[in-house]
Structures are given as structure tokens and as C-alpha cells.
Amino acid sequence: MxxxxxxxxxxxxxxxxxxxxxxxxxxxxxxxxxxxxxxxxxxxxxxxxxxxMDIGRVPAPLYRENKRDKFREITWEEAIKIIAQKLKENQPDENYFYISGQLTTEDSYVINKFVKGFIGTNNIDANSRLCMASAVMGYKMAFGSDGPPGSYEDIDDADAFVFAGSNAAWTHPVLFKRVLNRRKEYPEAKIIVIDPVYTATAEKADIWIDIKPGTDTVLFNSILYLLNKKGWLDYEFIGKHTEGFSQAIKEAEKYPPEIAAKICEIKPSLIYKLAEIYAFSKKVISFWTMGFNQSSNGTMKNLALINVHLATGRINEKGCPFSLTGQPNAMGGREVGYLVNGLPGYRDVRNPEDKAFMEKFWGLPEGSIKDKPGITIVEAMDSMINGDIKLLWIVCTNPAVTMPNLNKFWRALRNTFVIVQDAYLTDSVDYANLVLPASQWGEKEG
CATH class of the missing domain: 2.20.25.90 (ADC-like domains)
Structure with a gap:
């Protein structure tokens, strides 16, 4: 071999x-x-x-018209005929596709093209909706585009690392080890962890800030307040490269450290310390993940942190607001537009130029791609229950375990023709009509 x-x-x-x-x-x-x-x-x-690799694999295409029946093995030709018939019977928006950040970029691209370009619906979402949508919107609101503006090499010359709502020592161990190596070779480098829980990452930190859950937006607005009050901002960068600065400051002025500290249930001195780190470090990298994103105000948490970077010019050689992704290729999926509003290359169905470009690129008649985003997977639950969505095609994810409000979602699955395309016999297979065996990692070239 x-x-x-x-x-x-x-x-x-x-x-x-x-x-x-x-x-x-x-x-x-x-x-x-x-x-x-x-x-x-x-x-x-x-x-x-x-x-x-071989434990619990789907053996062959499996089918049952009625979910109470047992599955029977069928051929691929039969499976494709069943799918084609269902798609012909349904109106485009009566179909829904739910895919995954564990797919290759090529997989995500082809499925998105198939759905938005040729079936003619924008009803395609991914499990990134549950973990990364807040980061997507935070980046879009701040930069106009979704994607971390940095690379792992930025770790190697940074002197301050802020981990907010991230236990990277467990969840991204290789990245965290690189941070520890940087501190070992440059002992002045500081690690700050913002987390209600004393995690393995907090154990290695120079400063642990045990914030009250859900109050991160207040904390970062307070840091911005202090930076502005002390005159520690990069006014040249703000003037040349940002807009909306006065509105951000107006919001931040609601949260002087003494007020923010009470809301966040921390000492005011910790807010001062964070402000000094963003003001005076040579290069600051802020890492965050689900502690920020899986929140009722997750997008604002993202934006508040990014605003501190923008206000201090902490971009490129001076720093990076670096969202950490939980799945191996959620970023690749986002780049090819696999959420309800996306098109490849950070394009958007609501932008006429983006839509026209992709129609031409895919060889489609003008107007083939709809200009209204599809409904999100969470919203799709109601549409499945009331019969507006008749087919759900799940690819490489297990929403019967991972979706919020599971009792409601199980009801939706029981009311819908469900295709599960996966390498393994997951819990979602229990609700499927058709199961398609997929190639796993190491079995395909990508």
C-alpha cells in the first residue's frame, strides 16, 4: 500500500x-x-x-414506504427511481435538504448546486446552523464576509490569547498545544480564559474570568467603553477602515466597568486588565466557539468581540478575531454557500449580481435561482408538521439527536418522507423511509 x-x-x-x-x-x-x-x-x-471504520455501517440502500414496516434492501437503481419520483411529485419548496460540516467541500458544493440550481429551492441548511450561524452573522455584520481573517501561523508571533467560551484544550487540542508552545518560547505571552466553568483550558491560563453565563456582550462592550474613555483606540484605523463607530460607542457607554462587573458577576479590575491587553499587546488573538455561538444573543457576542478588534486595529499583523469551528469542514461548506441564503464564494441569493453570476456559471436560464432565502432547519419543523414540506433529505448528520426541541422534531420526522444518506446506522435512520449508504473518510478521494 x-x-x-x-x-x-x-x-x-x-x-x-x-x-x-x-x-x-x-x-x-x-x-x-x-x-x-x-x-x-x-x-x-x-x-x-x-x-x-466498519462498525455499524449501512449495508446497502434500505427502503420502506411506511415507517412502521421493516426495511428491505433495494438496488441503487430502485433508490434513484424512488427519489426521482418523489421530487417530481413535489413542488420545489416542498423538499428540504439538511447537510453537514463533515462533508468535503466538493460534496457540499454539488448538493448546493443540485438543490438551488436545479431543483429550484433554497430550502437547504446545514448543521452549522446550530453551531456556527452566530459566527457567520457576526463576521458578515463586521466585515461583509464570513470567514476568520487569520491563520494558525498567527499564533507563532502573538503575545496575548483570549479564549472566550472555548475549552480548546479538549476541543481543539492541537491548536491549543501550539498556543502553549508559543508561551513556552515567549514566556511574556499571556493566556486569558473567559468561561463560567473552570475548564482544562482555564487550568493553563494566566487569567481565568468566571463570567456569568450569557453576559459576554456586556463584557466586551465594557472593554470598548474603557478603551474609548482612556484614549487607547486606534483612531487612524477606525477612520480609514470602519464605519458605525459612533453607534458602537453609544451602546458601549451603557456599560462602564462598575455596572458591567455587576451584570457579569466579576471584579471590575478584570475588565480593566482585558482592556489593557487589547490596548498594549503586540498581537492579540481572540478565540471563541460554542460558548459564544450557542446563545440567544450569540450574534451580538460575536460582534461585540470583533468590534474590540476593529476599534484597536487588531487585524492582520496586530491580531485576529478567530472563530473556532467544531466540525472538520463547516468553513468549507460556508464558503460554497450551503446555508439557506448562500451561494459559492461567499455569494448570497439576495444579491442580484451574485445570483446572475451563478446562473451563468451553472448554465441555467436567468431567474432559475430564487432570490429569497429558504427557511432554516429549525423553522422547517413547523412546515413538516403541517405538511408544507413533504420530503426531508438528511446527509451526513444525525438531527434525531442533535436538533433542539427534539420531541417536536421527532413529530416532524414522523410526518415527512425522510431520506437518510450516511455511512452509519444512526438514530435518524429510525425515522427514515429510504437509507442510502455513503462512503466514509478514507474511502473516497474528495
Missing amino acids: EKITAQCPYCGVGCGLEIFEDKKGRIKIKGDKEHPATKGDLCLKPIPLPKV
Whole structure:
């Protein structure tokens, strides 16, 4: 067997792997030292991959018209005919597609093209809706485009790292190890953790801020208040590269440290310390993940943090607001537009130029792509229950476990023709009419 290089299919760090055969013919995994982002570093998660590939796999296409019946094996030709018939019977918006940040970029692109370009509905969403939608909107509101403005190499010359609502020591261990290595070679570098829980990441921090859950927007607005009051802002950067500064300051003025500290249930001195870090460090990187995103005011948490970076000019060589992704390719999916409003290349169905470009690129008649976003997967529950959505096609995700308000979602699944396309017999298969076996990591080229 030749040595094969691949990406790890677990968290969003995307570590490079080498797959090889040892002298006894066993398939093994090790880090790829030539990988540009992770240079051979790995955590433990991908090591047992060859042993778990065959456990609980979908054996063949499975079908039942009635969910109370047992599945029977059918051929791929039969499966495709069933799907084609259902899609012909339904109006475009009576179909819904729910896909995943664990797909390859190519998979996400082709499904999005199939749905928005050729079926003619924008009813396609991804499980990134549950974890990354707040970051998507925060970046779009701040920069006009979705995507972290930095790279892992930025870690190597930074001197301050703020982890907000992120236990990266567990969830993104290779990235966190790189941060620890930076502090080891440059002891002046500081790690600050903002988290209600004393996590493994907090254990390694120089400062742990045990904030009251849900009050991060107040905290970062208070930091902005203090930076402005002290004159510690980068006014040249603000003047050249931002807009809406006065509105941001007007909101921040509601939260002087003494008031914010009471709301956040922390000492005012910690807010002063954070303001000094953003004002005087050489280069600050702020990392965050689900503690920010999975919140009723998650988008505003994202924007409040990014605003502090913009107000201090902490972009490029001076810093980065760096959202960490939980899945291996949620960012790739976002880049090809796999949410309800997206088109490839950060384009949007609501933008006439973007829509016209993709119609021409895909060889479609003008007006083929709808200009109104589809409904989100959470909103789709009601449409499935009342019969407006008749078909749900789930690809590479297990919403029967991961969706909010599960009792309601299970009711929606029972009322809908469900296709599950997956490598494994997941919980969602219990609600399926048609199950399609998929290739898993290591079985396809991408």
C-alpha cells in the first residue's frame, strides 16, 4: 500500500494525516509533517480510525414506504427511481435538504448546486446552523464576509490569547498545544480564559474570568467603553477602515466597568486588565466557539468581540478575531454557500449580481435561482408538521439527536418522507423511509 495523505475528519483544526501500512499489514495513522497548517502534530482522536471504520455501517440502500414496516434492501437503481419520483411529485419548496460540516467541500458544493440550481429551492441548511450561524452573522455584520481573517501561523508571533467560551484544550487540542508552545518560547505571552466553568483550558491560563453565563456582550462592550474613555483606540484605523463607530460607542457607554462587573458577576479590575491587553499587546488573538455561538444573543457576542478588534486595529499583523469551528469542514461548506441564503464564494441569493453570476456559471436560464432565502432547519419543523414540506433529505448528520426541541422534531420526522444518506446506522435512520449508504473518510478521494 502506498502512503496516503489526508485530513483528520474530527474537529475544525483539520490536522494533516498520513495513512500507511506497517510491516504486519495493519493500517496505521500518523501526523503528516509536510502539512502546511499542522506540520505533523496530532491529538489522539484520529489514531484508532482504521479500527472503527466498519462498525455499524449501512449495508446497502434500505427502503420502506411506511415507517412502521421493516426495511428491505433495494438496488441503487430502485433508490434513484424512488427519489426521482418523489421530487417530481413535489413542488420545489416542498423538499428540504439538511447537510453537514463533515462533508468535503466538493460534496457540499454539488448538493448546493443540485438543490438551488436545479431543483429550484433554497430550502437547504446545514448543521452549522446550530453551531456556527452566530459566527457567520457576526463576521458578515463586521466585515461583509464570513470567514476568520487569520491563520494558525498567527499564533507563532502573538503575545496575548483570549479564549472566550472555548475549552480548546479538549476541543481543539492541537491548536491549543501550539498556543502553549508559543508561551513556552515567549514566556511574556499571556493566556486569558473567559468561561463560567473552570475548564482544562482555564487550568493553563494566566487569567481565568468566571463570567456569568450569557453576559459576554456586556463584557466586551465594557472593554470598548474603557478603551474609548482612556484614549487607547486606534483612531487612524477606525477612520480609514470602519464605519458605525459612533453607534458602537453609544451602546458601549451603557456599560462602564462598575455596572458591567455587576451584570457579569466579576471584579471590575478584570475588565480593566482585558482592556489593557487589547490596548498594549503586540498581537492579540481572540478565540471563541460554542460558548459564544450557542446563545440567544450569540450574534451580538460575536460582534461585540470583533468590534474590540476593529476599534484597536487588531487585524492582520496586530491580531485576529478567530472563530473556532467544531466540525472538520463547516468553513468549507460556508464558503460554497450551503446555508439557506448562500451561494459559492461567499455569494448570497439576495444579491442580484451574485445570483446572475451563478446562473451563468451553472448554465441555467436567468431567474432559475430564487432570490429569497429558504427557511432554516429549525423553522422547517413547523412546515413538516403541517405538511408544507413533504420530503426531508438528511446527509451526513444525525438531527434525531442533535436538533433542539427534539420531541417536536421527532413529530416532524414522523410526518415527512425522510431520506437518510450516511455511512452509519444512526438514530435518524429510525425515522427514515429510504437509507442510502455513503462512503466514509478514507474511502473516497474528495
